[in-house]
Structure formats: C-alpha cells, structure tokens
Amino acid sequence: xxxxxxxxxxxxxxxxxxxxxxxxxxxxYEPVTHIEGNAVKDLIKxxxxxxFVISEKKIRKNYRNARQAFExxxxxxxxxxxxxxxxxxxxxxxxxxxxxxxxxxxxxxYDKAIRNGVEGSKIIFNGPDKSESDxxxxxxxxxxxxxxxxxxxxxxxxxxxxxxxxxKVAIRVNMDTGVHPMWDRFGFNYENGxxxxxxxxxxxxxxxxxxGLHTHIGTFMLSPSAYAVAASKLAHLAQSxxxxxxxxxxxxxxxxxxxxxxxxxxSYLPGTDISPSIDDFAEAITSALMNSDYRPKNPPxxxxxxxxxxxxxxxxxxxxxxxxxxxxxGRRSTILDVGVNILFTAxxxxxxxxxxxxxxxxxxxxxLYGPLCMNIDVVRESINMPLLNKDDQVVIxxxxxxxxxxxxxxxxxxxxxxxxxxxDKVHVIRNNETMDTITGMEAVPAHLVHFDL
Amino acid sequence: MKVKSNIAVxxxxxxxxxxxGESYTVNPVGLEMLNLLRKGHTHQQIIASIQEQYVAETxxxxxxxxxxxxxxxxxxxxxxxxx
Numbered sequence: 001x002x003x004x005x006x007x008x009x010x011x012x013x014x015x016x017x018x019x020x021x022x023x024x025x026x027x028x029y030e031p032v033t034h035i036e037g038n039a040v041k042d043l044i045k046x047x048x049x050x051x052f053v054i055s056e057k058k059i060r061k062n063y064r065n066a067r068q069a070f071e072x073x074x075x076x077x078x079x080x081x082x083x084x085x086x087x088x089x090x091x092x093x094x095x096x097x098x099x100x101x102x103x104x105x106x107x108x109x110y111d112k113a114i115r116n117g118v119e120g121s122k123i124i125f126n127g128p129d130k131s132e133s134d135x136x137x138x139x140x141x142x143x144x145x146x147x148x149x150x151x152x153x154x155x156x157x158x159x160x161x162x163x164x165x166x167x168k169v170a171i172r173v174n175m176d177t178g179v180h181p182m183w184d185r186f187g188f189n190y191e192n193g194x195x196x197x198x199x200x201x202x203x204x205x206x207x208x209x210x211x212g213l214h215t216h217i218g219t220f221m222l223s224p225s226a227y228a229v230a231a232s233k234l235a236h237l238a239q240s241x242x243x244x245x246x247x248x249x250x251x252x253x254x255x256x257x258x259x260x261x262x263x264x265x266x267s268y269l270p271g272t273d274i275s276p277s278i279d280d281f282a283e284a285i286t287s288a289l290m291n292s293d294y295r296p297k298n299p300p301x302x303x304x305x306x307x308x309x310x311x312x313x314x315x316x317x318x319x320x321x322x323x324x325x326x327x328x329x330g331r332r333s334t335i336l337d338v339g340v341n342i343l344f345t346a347x348x349x350x351x352x353x354x355x356x357x358x359x360x361x362x363x364x365x366x367x368l369y370g371p372l373c374m375n376i377d378v379v380r381e382s383i384n385m386p387l388l389n390k391d392d393q394v395v396i397x398x399x400x401x402x403x404x405x406x407x408x409x410x411x412x413x414x415x416x417x418x419x420x421x422x423x424d425k426v427h428v429i430r431n432n433e434t435m436d437t438i439t440g441m442e443a444v445p446a447h448l449v450h451f452d453l
Numbered sequence: 454m455k456v457k458s459n460i461a462v463x464x465x466x467x468x469x470x471x472x473x474g475e476s477y478t479v480n481p482v483g484l485e486m487l488n489l490l491r492k493g494h495t496h497q498q499i500i501a502s503i504q505e506q507y508v509a510e511t512x513x514x515x516x517x518x519x520x521x522x523x524x525x526x527x528x529x530x531x532x533x534x535x536x
Contacts, residue, residue: 007509010483010521012468014528015476326520330527362480387480389513 009324009387011364032316032354032395037424040318040356040393048432049320049393050338052404052417056094058314059400060422063098066310069279073286076301080124082256083109085307085401086315090419090429092116095310103256103305107134114141124253124305126172126214128152128186135159139167146170146214146253148187153201160207170212170253171198175233177217177226186216190233196240203245210247212303213237216255220264220308220348224276224284227254231285235292238300248296253303254285260312262349262398271349271398278309308401315400317343318356321392322371332366334388338396339370339377342414344406345399346370346379353379356393359386372411404430409438454522454531456490470530477528482507486521 033040035053043051063079070077080103081095087109092102093116102113105127113123120141128148130138132155138145139159147153147169156167172187173195188194202210213234217226231254238249258281263271289302319338327333340346353368366385370377379396388394407414413433418426461469466484468477479487482503489499500514507514525531 004508005506007503007507007513008480008482009513009517010480010486012477012479012483012487012521012524012528012530015478324520326523330524360480362478 008360008362009389011362011387013362013364030354031356031358033356033358035316035395036420038420038426040395043418043426044318044320044393046426047416047418047428049318050342050415051318052315052342052399052415052430053318054088054091054315054400054417054419054429056419056421059091059094059311060098062310062314063095063100066278066282066304066306067099069277069282070286070302070304073282074289074302075299078251078301078303080122080253080303080305082305082307083113084405085256086311086404087112088404088417088429089116090427091311101303105129107131110134110138110143121168124214124303126216126305132159135167136163139163139165142168144168144170144212146172146187146212147198147202148172150198150201153198157205157207167208168211169202169208170210170214170251171195171202172214172216173234173237175215175217175230177229177233179218179221179223179226181218183216183218187214190237195237199237199241203241203247210241210249212251212253212300213249214253214255214303216305217257219257220259221257222259222275224280227281228284228288230254231288232292235289235294238296239292239294242294242296248298249294249300251301251303252289253305256305256307256309258306258309260308260398260401262312262345262351265348265350267350270352278306281309311400312398313400315398315403317396317399317403319394319396321388321390321394323390324388327367332364333369334366334385335369335371336379336394337371338379338394339372340374340379341370341372341377341408341410341412342403343370343379343396343399344403344408345401349398350380350383351399352397353383353385354395354397355386355388356395362387409433413437454526455493455534456487456525457530457532460491460530462487462491468530470528473529475528477530482517483521486518487525490522 036055080101083104101122102118103124104110104113120143123143125138125143126146145167160167173190174184174187175190176182188198202208215230217230234252241247259275261271261275319336322335322337325333363384363386366383368380370379416428416432417430419429420426459471466479486499503514
C-alpha cells in the first residue's frame, strides 16, 4: 500500500483582483517550532496550554541595547524598571541585576520592590494613589516620591513636619508636547503654571528636598520629537528653579511610553516598520537636554522608566486550537484556548500569530477567537492564516508587557509562566492557578452552606 | 446538490466559473474532493477515497467535506440536482 499523504483541510478561495481587503496579505511564511532551543510542543506538553514563555536572554539584550543607546549620548543615565509592565519577581530581578532601579505606582508595587531587595533610595514612587502609610514608609526609606497632586504635597508636608524627616521629592509635570491625546490627568501642568506653583510651594516650605522633575507624556509613543519637547520644558523648569532658588535639580526623569514593535489596531503598517528604535528616543531626549538652557554645575541624572519597549518582544504566549467554525458570512473562525482574559493587549494590538507546526502555502481569511463566552473575546478580527486544525499549536508574539499584570481571572484559571534562562533551561516563575487559589479567599456564611435541589 | 456543470477546473487547482467570470483556487485535498464531486461520487465514497490517500480520521474528513460544500454553495458553484 502506498504511503498516505499528510492531510490538510480542503479550502476554496476566491481570487480577488480589486482593492486589498481588511485581512491583508499573507505575512507568515515559517512556523515557529522552537523558542530558544525548546520545542513549542514539548513546552506545552510539560507545562500546559496556554503558556507564557519569557526569555531572559532577550530581556538582558533589550536592556543593554537601551542603556547603550542612552549612555553613548549622555553622561549620567539610570534606568528604573516599570513594575506595572511586568512585576513577576523573576522578571524584576533580571532588570535589577542589570542595574535598574524600581519604578512603582502603588503601595503593593512598592512593597514588592522592597521584598525583592531593592534599596528604598532606589525606588521611584509614582502614581496618584499613595496612602499616608505608603508615604510614611517611602519617606523613612529615602525613596524618591513623585508628587502627583496638591493633596499629596500637603500630606507630605504634614508628614515631614510631624516626623522631622525630609522627604526626597520630585513633581510629575504634564505638558503639551504636540501629540494627541495630551495626558493632563497626572501631575501638574506646565503651560498653565501649576507645575511652577507646586515647585514654589515645595521650595518655600523648606520641609522637603526637591531632587527631581518627572514627566510621562503618554503610552506607545510613536513620535520621538514629543520627548524632545518634554525634555526641553523640564530643563527650562529646572533652570527657573536654579535661577530663583540657586537650587540644582539632581535628576530629570523622562518616564517611559516608548513604543514596542507591536502593531496598534488600525495601523496600516506593522509596528516592526513604523515604531521608532530606542536610539531614536535616546537621540531626541539627550539632544534636547544637552541643548537646553539648563546650566547647573553638575549635569542632572537622566532617568528612564521604559517598560514595554524592553520586554514586549521578550515573551510569547503559546496556545492550542480548540475548534474551527464557519461564520454566517462564510468567514472562517478559529477558536483558541487563549482569550482576552490572559491576552489583554489583544484589545490594543494586532498581535503577530504563528503556527507552531509546518504548514502549506494555502491560507484562509480567519477570525481568531478566544475561549470565553463573551462576544468581545477576539484575538484577531481578521488575519490571513495558514490552515489550522484542532489541536494545532500557535505562538503569539510580543506579549511581555502588561499581559501578566492586567490579566483577568474570568471563568477560568490563569496559566503558568516559564522563563528560559541564558543556557536555554526552562524555569517555572509563576505557577498556574488552581481552584484553591480562588476559593481559598472565599467564605460562605453558615446559613448558605446547605441547599436542597 | 451538485457542482455546476460549466465550472472549469485545472489540474493544479485553478477553478473558473464562466457564468460569473470569477476565479478560485483550491488546495490539493479540495481539488480531490471537487473532482470526485464532479464525477458524481457520493459523500461516503469521497470520504473513503480521501482516507485512502491521506492520514486523517473519518470524522475529520466528513466535517471538512461539509464545510467545503458549504463554501462551494456560498460561492454559487453548486446547483440543485434537477437544474
């Protein structure tokens, strides 16, 4: 009997010679069968599906590239790892080993950084929600407190007055950098004088050490020139402080928000083609600082809080095909075991998705759905995919930022996260949740324990 | 339902409907199914024939054949038996 051939499900595809459709052209040519020497099928077999996979090698490479981009252009640079982007301890510690301080935005994140062993003076405390006890702790630990609003400023003054300690503070400044939308809900505005008023209040009070100026102009910024505008405005504020109070600002913190190589929904071109490189951002920021009118005796430290651009492409999400269906209009739909519950960024990005096994040249316009019983659980609304069968595996790219902090525990449990170290060895860095993870926090009042059906 | 009699199918999977002027491509399994349908084979015969040549479960082939027929119907490449 002749050898039987590999089966591929039958497709018939209409040839279109008119305008390109929303599914776009075929973009996937090779399967991703291995991630850093580990077979995708083995990873799923050992650790389950779905599975987050993070590369230590890639994180370190991204960090070193970014540091080099800034350090070759400016004499004093310090990175601070943005905990909210990915606060798995193992991930944070890779950045701390590389020399990153911690940038936190809540009491929870602050405690996590302390627990990881970060010195208090190397924690930058941002965010609008800092409780009195959070602030007391941060003051005692000599952390860098970035004041978001006047209520916080007055509270810190009270703490300083009552405790006799001198908080080390900066203010967060929001401003018009020429990009829309302008982020003006955090910090004090530059253009209307709020920021200058806040600085005067701090310096007049004499209760706090004004050590820095901070801004964070937006998220997934595609325009390096906006950072140049922001750096110039912060430098101008610093010079105003120097002129009026003879007080040197020790650091300028440019925040983060650098775009990664992901593709934003609605973008005509892929992120890999249009996102600026880290060198573009470094050039814009450092040139603006060097050319500014700020003339202190010692140049200020430049702090960068980049998160997404350093980790997005260092993580993958592996998943499995649950089923194929045909929608009412004839479109193919494929259901994956990965949904928006663990791939939150599917709301913002058209993630690159690659089969993990070989495929032919035939493709089909496909909608990729997650496993949730919600209409909004869409991983890709329209993608030109090779033909996938039930139980086939897929690799979702660039998932390192925000997914492991914004994921939801909706109708199912969150999966394992593994780290592939520099020797390609796999470590579980977050276990999958179990029923006990959820029910362990619940309590049923005695009168609700029993029922008859 | 059967495949429209005027549909032209090339050996390498190019399908042309002279009635509408529209063209289509089919992959090798699709081509095999289409040719067997045009010869008037029953669904059971087609499934058996595909299974002889390819590594696949009967249920998988049956499900995919029905999906393929549905797409053929949507593209108006099928006609009623009495037409």
